[in-house]
Each structure stands twice: as C-alpha cells, then as structure tokens.
Amino acid sequence: MVQSGCTTRVPSTDAIPILSWSNLSYNVKVKGGTRHILQDISGSIYPGELVAIMGSSGAGKTTLLNVLAGRVQGGRLEGNIKFLGAPRNPHTFKRMLAFVEQDDLMHSALTVEETLLTSAQLRLPNTAYSLQDKQERVSTVMRQLRLSHIKDSRIGGDGERGVSGGERKRVSIGAELVTDPTMLVLDEPSSGLDSSSAEMVIALTKEMSRQRNLCTLVTIHQPSAEMVAQFDKLILLAQGKLVYMGATTQAVPYFEQLGYPLTHSNPANFFIDLMTIDFASSEATQKSEERVQLLVDAFVEFRQRGGSLQLASSKMFGVEVGVNNRHCVAAQVQEDNDSSNTSIAAASDPSSGKGSHAEKVGTTTALEHCEQIVGDITHEEAYLFQSEPPPMNSWISEAAVLFKRDWIMTIRSSSFINGLLTQCLVMMLFNSFVFFQLGNNQASVQNRIGTLFTLTLVATFPVVVPVMTVIMSGRNVLRRERAGGMYRMSTYFAARALSFFPVVYIPYIIMFTGIYFITHLQYEVEKFFIALLVIAVLLFCSLGFAFTMAMIVRRMEVAHTIAPVSLATFMLFAGNLSNATSITPVLRWIKYVCLFYYSYSGLVQNEFNGLEFVCSSSDASCYSLGEDVVNAYGLDEVPIWGCVVINLALGLGFYIIAYFLLRWVAKPRFIWL
Numbered sequence: 001m002v003q004s005g006c007t008t009r010v011p012s013t014d015a016i017p018i019l020s021w022s023n024l025s026y027n028v029k030v031k032g033g034t035r036h037i038l039q040d041i042s043g044s045i046y047p048g049e050l051v052a053i054m055g056s057s058g059a060g061k062t063t064l065l066n067v068l069a070g071r072v073q074g075g076r077l078e079g080n081i082k083f084l085g086a087p088r089n090p091h092t093f094k095r096m097l098a099f100v101e102q103d104d105l106m107h108s109a110l111t112v113e114e115t116l117l118t119s120a121q122l123r124l125p126n127t128a129y130s131l132q133d134k135q136e137r138v139s140t141v142m143r144q145l146r147l148s149h150i151k152d153s154r155i156g157g158d159g160e161r162g163v164s165g166g167e168r169k170r171v172s173i174g175a176e177l178v179t180d181p182t183m184l185v186l187d188e189p190s191s192g193l194d195s196s197s198a199e200m201v202i203a204l205t206k207e208m209s210r211q212r213n214l215c216t217l218v219t220i221h222q223p224s225a226e227m228v229a230q231f232d233k234l235i236l237l238a239q240g241k242l243v244y245m246g247a248t249t250q251a252v253p254y255f256e257q258l259g260y261p262l263t264h265s266n267p268a269n270f271f272i273d274l275m276t277i278d279f280a281s282s283e284a285t286q287k288s289e290e291r292v293q294l295l296v297d298a299f300v301e302f303r304q305r306g307g308s309l310q311l312a313s314s315k316m317f318g319v320e321v322g323v324n325n326r327h328c329v330a331a332q333v334q335e336d337n338d339s340s341n342t343s344i345a346a347a348s349d350p351s352s353g354k355g356s357h358a359e360k361v362g363t364t365t366a367l368e369h370c371e372q373i374v375g376d377i378t379h380e381e382a383y384l385f386q387s388e389p390p391p392m393n394s395w396i397s398e399a400a401v402l403f404k405r406d407w408i409m410t411i412r413s414s415s416f417i418n419g420l421l422t423q424c425l426v427m428m429l430f431n432s433f434v435f436f437q438l439g440n441n442q443a444s445v446q447n448r449i450g451t452l453f454t455l456t457l458v459a460t461f462p463v464v465v466p467v468m469t470v471i472m473s474g475r476n477v478l479r480r481e482r483a484g485g486m487y488r489m490s491t492y493f494a495a496r497a498l499s500f501f502p503v504v505y506i507p508y509i510i511m512f513t514g515i516y517f518i519t520h521l522q523y524e525v526e527k528f529f530i531a532l533l534v535i536a537v538l539l540f541c542s543l544g545f546a547f548t549m550a551m552i553v554r555r556m557e558v559a560h561t562i563a564p565v566s567l568a569t570f571m572l573f574a575g576n577l578s579n580a581t582s583i584t585p586v587l588r589w590i591k592y593v594c595l596f597y598y599s600y601s602g603l604v605q606n607e608f609n610g611l612e613f614v615c616s617s618s619d620a621s622c623y624s625l626g627e628d629v630v631n632a633y634g635l636d637e638v639p640i641w642g643c644v645v646i647n648l649a650l651g652l653g654f655y656i657i658a659y660f661l662l663r664w665v666a667k668p669r670f671i672w673l
C-alpha cells in the first residue's frame with residue numbers, strides 16, 4: 001500500500017490545477033418556480049489529489065460531480081469551469097475523463113479480463129498500442145486493483161452469479177483506468193458495499209491516484225474515519241452551498257475555530273450533523289438552517305481572508321493522513337515498485353508507458369526526487385494535453401472488437417440460445433408431423449397453405465421478442481459507453497446486428513429444411529433455394545423490426561406487449577387470414593409495409609406454381625392447378641423476385657430507422673460549461 005508522508009510541498013508558481021471551477025450555480029425549473037440546486041461553488045483540484053464531496057442526502061453532491069464531469073442534463077448552469085487552465089473542449093475532456101457511475105453498468109456475461117480488455121481495445125489507439133501492450137496494461141490494472149485472481153470470473157448480475165459487489169466496483173474503475181485518464185470521477189463508490197470493501201475501494205483509488213498522478217473526485221455518503229483520512233481534500237456541501245473546501249487535515253480545526261469542536265469519533269458524522277437540516281420540529285429546523293447559513297457565510301469570509309489556518313498535524317483522527325494536499329507522486333511510486341514489485345505505475349512504467357501522460361508531457365520519472373514537483377502540470381504541458389486526442393481506431397477494427405464482444409455475450413446467453421433452439425425444434429417437429437408428406441389432393445391445398453403460413457409466423461414472432469429483449473437489456477451499458485465516447489454508433493449498430501445473424505439463421509435454416517422435406521413441399525432444387533431465400537429475407541426483416549421496436553419503446557414490459565400486437569396486426573394483412581385483394585381500401589396500404597405479405601406471397605407462388613391437384617367427386621370445390629390457388633388468395637400481385645426484393649428493402653428500411661433512432665436515443669444531452 002502506498003503510504004503518504006513524502007516531502008510536503010506547495011504547487012510551483014507555474015502549476016495549474018487539472019480542473020478549476022468558480023461561481024458555479026445550477027438551477028432547475030420546478031412546479032411553482034426555480035430550484036437552486038448549487039449556488040456559488042468554487043474550487044480546484046490538482047494532479048495526484050483524492051478529493052471527496054460530502055454532505056447530507058440532497059445536498060447536491062451528485063449534481064456537483066456531474067457538473068464538473070460535464071454530465072449534467074437539463075436545467076440552467078452558470079459559472080466557469082477550466083480544464084488544465086483553459087475552457088473545456090468537450091471532445092478532449094471526454095477522452096481525458098474516467099467516469100465511474102454509481103451503478104456498475106457492465107455486461108454480465110463477460111469475464112473481468114474481457115471487460116477490461118474490451119475497454120482497452122476500444123479506447124486506446126492501435127497506432128500507439130499493440131494488442132500485447134493493451135493486454136499488459138490490463139494485467140497491470142488487474143494487479144493494481146487486486147483483480148488478477150478473478151480475471152476469468154464473469155461479471156454476473158441480472159440473476160446470474162458473478163463477482164462480489166466490491167470486485168464489481170473495482171472492475172468498473174479498472175475499465176476506466178486502462179485508458180490512462182487525467183481525471184477520475186466516482187459517484188458514490190462505496191454505495192452498496194460493506195465497510196471493508198468500501199475501505200478497500202477508497203484505499204485502492206487513492207493508491208491509483210498517486211501512482212498515476214490522477215486527480216480523483218468522489219462523492220461519498222457516510223465514510224468511516226479511516227476512509228475520511230484517505231482524502232486529501234474535502235468539499236462539504238449543505239443545501240447546495242459550500243461549507244468547506246480544503247485540506248482534510250484542516251477541516252476539524254476549521255470548524256473548531258468557528259466554535260464547533262469535534263463531537264464524534266468519526267469526523268464524517270460530525271460534518272454531516274453540522275450540515276444537516278433537522279426537520280424534527282419547526283424550532284429545530286430554524287436552528288439548523290441558521291447554523292448552516294452561518295457555516296456558509298463563515299466559509300465565504302474564510303476564503304476572502306485567503307483561507308489561512310494553522311496547518312494541523314499529520315496525525316488526525318488517530319490515522320496517518322497526507323501531510324498536505326499535494327504529494328510527491330514519483331518518489332511514492334518508486335517506493336512502491338521497489339518494495340513490492342507488484343504495483344507498476346502507468347505514469348512511469350517504462351514498459352507500458354507508451355503514450356502515458358508522463359511521457360506525453362515529459363514529466364519527471366520516479367527516479368527523480370521530490371523537489372522536482374512531478375505532480376504539477378505547467379501551462380506548456382497543459383497545451384499538449386489539450387491538443388486534439390488521437391483519432392479513434394478504424395471503423396473495421398472498432399467493429400471487430402464490438403462484434404467479438406457481442407458474439408461472446410450472445411452465445412453465453414443460455415436463455416436466449418436455448419429458447420431459440422427449443423422453439424426451432426418444437427416447431428419443426430409439430431409442423432412436420434401435422435403436415436406430414438403432403439400429397440396432391442384437395443386437403444393438401446389447405447395443408448400447404450397452413451405450412452407456408454406457419455413458416456412465415458415462426459420466422460417472425462419467436463425471433464422478434466427475444467432479440468428485442470437482448471437489445472434492450474444492453475441499453476444502460478450503451479448509454480454509459482456512449483457518454484464516454486467509447487465508439488461510433490455505426491460500429492456498435494453493425495456489430496450488434498451482425499452478432500445475431502449466425503445464432504438466428506443457423507437453427508432457422510435447419511428448422512426450415514426439416515419442415516420442407518418432411519412435409520414434402522416441392523422437391524426441386526430451385527424451388528427449395530427460392531423458398532429458403534424468402535425465409536432468409538424474412539428473418540432479416542424480423543431482426544430489423546426487432547431493432548426498431550427496441551429503439552422506439554423505452555420499457556421492456558411495454559415492448560413485450562407492443563411487439564406482438566404490431567405483429568398480430570401485420571398478420572391480418574399477410575394474405576392468409578384475409579384476402580389480399582379485398583382488404584378495406586383505407587387500410588390496404590398496410591400490407592405494403594407488412595413484413596409477412598411479401599414473404600407469404602413469395603412462398604405461396606413458389607410452392608403452388610406448377611403444381612397439379614386431383615379433384616374427387618366428394619370435393620365441394622376443387623383447385624386443379626396451383627396457379628388457381630395463388631389467384632384465389634390474391635397473392636399473385638407481385639412476382640416472386642419482386643417479393644424478395646421488396647422484403648429486403650423493407651428489412652433495410654427497418655434497420656435504417658432503427659439506426660437513426662439509436663443515434664437519437666443514445667445521444668448524450670449534457671449541458672456544458
């Protein structure tokens with residue numbers, strides 16, 4: 001573990017903070033007026049610092065974190081935020097920021113190593129990092145976050161067994177750190193964890209901040225005394241206003257100076273008690289509001305005075321803490337490497353240092369001593385950071401990484417795969433034996449119609465609903481990854497769509513072939529392949545329809561109702577349940593956008609054209625030619641090849657609509673300063 005205690009130092013005069021903000025205010029319109037969520041917040045954070053935002057529930061911690069990370073939506077934001085001394089460029093900032101959300105949104109079917117490697121492959125440029133470099137970087141991060149022993153465990157979740165809560169959080173952090181960011185932001189990293197896991201996450205976060213010279217900002221609810229001691233700086237918020245921002249070591253003396261001596265063994269509880277409005281009675285509310293206002297005013301005055309206070313001892317709350325809020329990172333890293341040989345600081349690791357920030361800006365290495373102010377970034381260096389980040393990887397390589405990930409997830413989704421296989425097997429057995437060995441009597445006309453209609457149904461309903469469910473279940477991860485600018489939407493869409501093809505087409509082609517031959521549809525090579533093509537195009541259409549539905553509908557349960565109802569409506573226009581030529585004119589157009597109509601029409605024409613049937617004296621009505629059947633059902637409007645082409649175009653139309661909906665749905669709508 002990294003111990004603090006290197007030479008105390010103050011920033012060089014040329015040093016600039018990673019992020020600085022002044023006079024931030026954030027308001028939202030609510031019923032009956034405006035709600036002031038943040039008011040007049042200023043501060044800064046330097047490399048290597050671990051800063052905690054604390055306050056009672058509703059104080060504005062998450063909002064402030066989101067504002068600083070450029071992740072706030074809606075409302076009105078005012079003030080000034082600078083990244084490395086200059087106005088933020090959203091594109092550059094997004095790439096330099098590692099944002100770990102409160103919920104660990106990851107794909108449950110992937111292993112720890114696969115999750116980290118995918119992140120590295122997508123976010124590190126191939127021009128600077130070979131696959132081996134990326135794998136080494138992942139191994140380093142796993143070692144630093146104590147994840148190596150579970151690298152082959154699945155993430156789990158959604159009812160599947162997986163890694164523990166603390167391990168999940170560390171994987172979330174690792175997935176962000178493989179990119180070598182400049183700033184790490186964590187929203188409630190201890191939430192939902194037991195105290196020892198929470199302490200481990202914070203301790204490792206601190207270690208990583210030091211080793212990588214990262215500035216790290218976390219919101220935290222009720223940390224233990226040990227956790228508080230890990231933070232270099234505290235930002236204390238009450239009702240959206242600043243009550244304190246400064247060194248952790250100075251916080252207790254600061255409040256003591258104001259007449260509030262420490263009354264708890266855990267300073268976090270003491271701070272929270274001071275800042276919480278007590279709603280127990282009107283008297284208590286007034287008293288606590290007055291206290292909070294006094295603290296807010298006192299901090300304004302404290303800042304105006306220059307924020308000076310006698311520096312406290314390095315021993316506080318019985319725990320060793322950073323002597324000051326700035327640290328000598330390089331020497332610390334070297335100390336660590338010498339002692340354990342396990343923690344390799346990316347910022348100074350000669351093997352993985354390709355493109356690392358230390359190298360990019362030419363900061364000093366671990367071999368140099370503290371006085372060289374390794375943690376500081378000068379104006380010249382900041383310019384290098386702010387220059388446009390290297391271009392993303394090529395479309396093909398990005399799509400290949402995403403396809404591999406989606407493919408792994410799809411084939412590991414046992415309920416999806418087993419469901420598809422089971423329904424194909426069941427449908428094949430039932431259809432084959434209900435319509436077994438069709439002959440050429442009049443009953444076989446009806447049975448052929450039944451077989452062909454069932455074939456169109458089984459290529460739609462049982463495909464659309466499960467595929468739509470899988471797409472929708474990945475939406476939260478998509479939102480997170482899109483917000484982090486991990487990949488293009490076009491590669492995501494292409495990979496996701498392609499990953500379904502093999503798992504859907506293979507069982508369906510087997511099912512179709514089985515039904516075709518067992519029921520004895522026309523045994524002609526050309527007819528078989530035309531029918532197969534019609535079904536393949538229908539499956540393409542069904543997948544496109546599933547994508548469109550998954551983008552249109554937000555909630556899974558609504559999608560599970562709307563998709564079958566839409567398909568059932570389309571079914572009415574397929575040309576089987578109603579005669580295609582006699583549909584009410586005002587609704588007739590629906591058959592032209594209906595995925596069933598052309599497939600069914602194509603299958604019926606392909607099968608019946610050229611067939612002859614025998615009529616017996618007992619038949620009330622008789623079709624002697626297959627063409628008569630096609631004509632009677634009104635399915636000869638469009639020739640077979642026309643049906644194939646139109647259905648293909650319809651399928652493409654669904655994909656195009658789904659793609660633009662995806663871009664719109666997943667588009668981050670953050671307001672920016």
Ligand SMILES: Nc1ncnc2c1ncn2[C@@H]1O[C@H](COP(=O)(O)OP(=O)(O)OP(=O)(O)O)[C@@H](O)[C@H]1O
Binds near residue numbers: 055061
């Ligand atoms: N978009 C919004 N519209 C209306 N109110 C909002 C909005 N965003 C935040 N708030 C309100 O602002 C206050 C601060 O919210 P925030 O989530 O930042 O608090 P917090 O300190 O993180 O609380 P907690 O610890 O409970 O998560 C809350 O009262 C919240 O209800």
